[in-house]
Amino acid sequence: MELKTVWSGGIPTFYPTMDQFKDFxxxxxxxxxxxxxxxxxxxxxPKEWVDSQPPLDETVKSIKxxxxxxxxxxxxxxxxxxxxxxxxxxxxxxxxxQVCEEAExxxxxxxxQARKVTKKAKRSKINDDGDQFSGxxxxxxxxxxxxxxxxxxxxxxxxxxxYSSPMYGADMPGSLFEDDCKVWNVAHLDNILNNLRVNIPGxxxxxxxxxxxxxxxxxHLEDMDLYSINYIxxxxxxxxxxxxxxxxxxxYNLMKEMWPQEHSRCKEFLRHKTFHASPALLAQHGIKVNRxxxxxxxxxxxxxxxxxxxxxFGYNVAESVNFATEAWLPFGRESKKxxxxxxxVGIDVDQLIRWMKGDDALPLTPPHSNDEKDSExxxxxxxxxxxxxxxxxxRKQKQQQQQQQQKQQQQQPVFSSTQYPQCQLCPNPxxxxxxxxxxxxYAHRQCARLIPETSLSSQDRLVGLENVPKARTVLxxxxxxxxxxACVQCSEPKCVRxxxxxxxxxAGMLQIPLPGPRDHFEFLCRFHRPKxxxxxxxxxxxxxxxxxxxxxxxxxxxxxxxxxxxxxGRVVENRLSxxxxxxxxxxxxxxxxxxxxxxxxPHCLNINDAHIQRLIKSSAHAVKTKSHVAQSRKLPSPDSxxxxxxxxxxxxxxxxxxxxxxVEALGYDPQVLEYxxxxxxxxxxxxxxxxxxxxxxxxx
Numbered sequence: 001m002e003l004k005t006v007w008s009g010g011i012p013t014f015y016p017t018m019d020q021f022k023d024f025x026x027x028x029x030x031x032x033x034x035x036x037x038x039x040x041x042x043x044x045x046p047k048e049w050v051d052s053q054p055p056l057d058e059t060v061k062s063i064k065x066x067x068x069x070x071x072x073x074x075x076x077x078x079x080x081x082x083x084x085x086x087x088x089x090x091x092x093x094x095x096x097x098q099v100c101e102e103a104e105x106x107x108x109x110x111x112x113q114a115r116k117v118t119k120k121a122k123r124s125k126i127n128d129d130g131d132q133f134s135g136x137x138x139x140x141x142x143x144x145x146x147x148x149x150x151x152x153x154x155x156x157x158x159x160x161x162x163y164s165s166p167m168y169g170a171d172m173p174g175s176l177f178e179d180d181c182k183v184w185n186v187a188h189l190d191n192i193l194n195n196l197r198v199n200i201p202g203x204x205x206x207x208x209x210x211x212x213x214x215x216x217x218x219x220h221l222e223d224m225d226l227y228s229i230n231y232i233x234x235x236x237x238x239x240x241x242x243x244x245x246x247x248x249x250x251x252y253n254l255m256k257e258m259w260p261q262e263h264s265r266c267k268e269f270l271r272h273k274t275f276h277a278s279p280a281l282l283a284q285h286g287i288k289v290n291r292x293x294x295x296x297x298x299x300x301x302x303x304x305x306x307x308x309x310x311x312x313f314g315y316n317v318a319e320s321v322n323f324a325t326e327a328w329l330p331f332g333r334e335s336k337k338x339x340x341x342x343x344x345v346g347i348d349v350d351q352l353i354r355w356m357k358g359d360d361a362l363p364l365t366p367p368h369s370n371d372e373k374d375s376e377x378x379x380x381x382x383x384x385x386x387x388x389x390x391x392x393x394x395r396k397q398k399q400q401q402q403q404q405q406q407k408q409q410q411q412q413p414v415f416s417s418t419q420y421p422q423c424q425l426c427p428n429p430x431x432x433x434x435x436x437x438x439x440x441x442y443a444h445r446q447c448a449r450l451i452p453e454t455s456l457s458s459q460d461r462l463v464g465l466e467n468v469p470k471a472r473t474v475l476x477x478x479x480x481x482x483x484x485x486a487c488v489q490c491s492e493p494k495c496v497r498x499x500x501x502x503x504x505x506x507a508g509m510l511q512i513p514l515p516g517p518r519d520h521f522e523f524l525c526r527f528h529r530p531k532x533x534x535x536x537x538x539x540x541x542x543x544x545x546x547x548x549x550x551x552x553x554x555x556x557x558x559x560x561x562x563x564x565x566x567x568x569g570r571v572v573e574n575r576l577s578x579x580x581x582x583x584x585x586x587x588x589x590x591x592x593x594x595x596x597x598x599x600x601x602p603h604c605l606n607i608n609d610a611h612i613q614r615l616i617k618s619s620a621h622a623v624k625t626k627s628h629v630a631q632s633r634k635l636p637s638p639d640s641x642x643x644x645x646x647x648x649x650x651x652x653x654x655x656x657x658x659x660x661x662x663v664e665a666l667g668y669d670p671q672v673l674e675y676x677x678x679x680x681x682x683x684x685x686x687x688x689x690x691x692x693x694x695x696x697x698x699x700x
Contacts, residue, residue, distance in 0.1 A: 001030040010290030013042040022183050024190050039242035039306025042292055043299040050297050059176050060138045065091040065169035065210050072576055073162045074549050078281030081550045082218050082274045094132040100212040100315035107153050107213045140235045150293050158278050169210030173201050176233050186231050191323035195355040206321040211312030218276040218309050223345035225304040225335040226322040235316020238294040243307040247287050254285050268338035304331040339433045426485040426500040437462040450501035451486050479503035490525035497525045505556050506586040508566030526566050533604050535597040543603035548596035558600040
């Protein structure tokens, strides 16, 4: 198929004839090689197809923009993080356009011209829609958005990205195409996802998107690395960016370096659609960004492994959906799914292939994910009731029941929550992100990162499990009280407190990341970690406030109020306008509102490099036992004059003290003891000590 093609900004634009255009599957097959190089392509449909589309005067009245998101953008220097906050209001398309044309929601006017001024949209009841649509015309004249004008607005967009919070009516189920439209109907595309036995919104059923000036979709890949198509029915254009597939690894590694904490929590963090980077920043690191302008009545198509992002120039309505061809099947098998977002999509490719072949029989084994690629895929089956034998039951009735049961099982979704295996490094339930070793054993990603002997390979596999010493596996976690798995210990020389990697947050332990080629940490328990800075200091610390501002729902954080122990909780909501978070406390269903200043920020630690170096020198990742600590504290010689010292024990369960060892000299002026030197003045009493409290004696 020879297509008229125009290249601009590194992206091809195709101008097919009606004969070339009418067969969607064949057209995608013919342009696939281009899309798999540039990430995205643009398709301008033939004029006769555009003219065949009916007017939407009545159809647009059904659009209800419920709870649009307000996009707060935080960042600087070309690196940004988006925070989507639902606005508790519903708009129809008439009131949405009125909001888009308010002065603060319009792009800057051309030099020498003034912005159009409109009155702010008033809240209206549903039965007032008739008045709002009186004289309303959904059509939009986009002639002013010439390529030169769009380039000017692109520069303004990046300069003012953080200055206002646009709204975006995103991910709204629906379609503006008529059912009798058989050619390139976004809601009814000819593709293999039609074989799915369940509707997945946005994947095989269409979504509508209502944009305004500066509303943004950040860098991301499609779920399951599927294809996607986007059509603007009417309105202002969109500006699209893409990364060529040959640069995708370079781009991912750069974003991983820019967002190390987010990457450590979720390897698929770029599927969150919240991390953004400017083309200028990417160019500084040798990554070419392709770009194009997407006008109304045009299609954009994204391809597997094609990172893309963009923004809207103003009021518009677009329609989008995912699709797949047979060429996608190998990509689907290898695709990895984000496990930290509840609505992340997974597809059982093997089951889909069976359905494509018309095989309605159930697989011999329950559907499951593709090895280590995605343990969350598979068919979820409801628990069966325990059967009782009935002697008089006819055989025919039994067969009918089995067929009915089989039919119900086949109709179960092919995306589901995971049945997690048991972690080898802790006893906690497997509702965290899991990784797998080559020997088929699993561990939480958190455990693999924090246990010193284990790590993650470049293929995201668990390695080093066999290197965990037995001494580490017999340590008792002071948080859950169990010895199963392996624990990390406080890095203070004399402290033997130990916790599972999934217990460190709730135990109030501080994790200190160290530089190096792999994840490497030192730890301080809540009795040896630095004291919390005063709230006034935290409020003035820009790094801490920026960190708090960027918290997303689902993240685990630590907090501490005046006179209380350190506690942990999961972020339910980050209320940016109020400077506080809503936390669900660990181990309970209780939620509390906590101001940012009471969070234990990882950027405001009151700890210096000398302290860290002392911890590294003292711990060296060796497992400390009571006997080891006692051995290091014996008197050097009988001739030395020991200083009598008393240790003030601290109860880690009931006490609220947040400090260090308390040392007191008896009988004469106190002496300054250097912590970098090992203490040699006390005898350890193992019979009178416990896991929590250590007892000492000045004389043997």
